[in-house]
């Protein structure tokens with residue numbers, strides 16, 4: 081059985097046996113909060129458990145590194161939609177220790193791409209088209225700095241109303257312990 085078949089067959093049973101019932105809620109976050117965090121596997125359940133949030137409490141946007149890389153990219157758009165359309169009144173950026181985006185650099189990613197069959201020619205073509213791939217595939221060296229930077233990008237965004245606090249935190253992916261980096265109330 082492929083992974084996809086496994087997923088679909090479990091899903092059939094999940095729906096038939098109404099296992100969804102404990103999760104029924106609305107699209108509006110009860111805690112009026114939106115979180116930007118990392119896609120790290122260790123945080124899938126740990127993050128919400130560690131801050132006492134359940135289904136329906138919070139909106140979560142995830143990407144590699146919990147980074148706002150572009151002021152008009154899809155991450156910023158998701159945060160703005162959460163605030164203006166979906167009743168989120170506060171924003172939390174939660175990075176984490178031992179993040180896969182820490183220490184990533186474009187050269188490393190390019191060499192993995194080439195091992196899998198992407199040619200240098202293709203990489204050059206994309207670069208010549210005006211895409212700064214080095215910048216785009218760059219990770220960060222300090223998670224605290226990266227979180228602070230993302231908080232600044234969000235807080236100073238021209239389309240975000242100033243009354244929305246933007247907080248920055250770092251979570252330890254084994255214990256769930258949070259450290260405050262930016263207190264958005266200050």
Ligand SMILES: [Zn+2]
Pocket residue numbers: 118119120144145146176178179180181
């Ligand atoms: Zn991460």
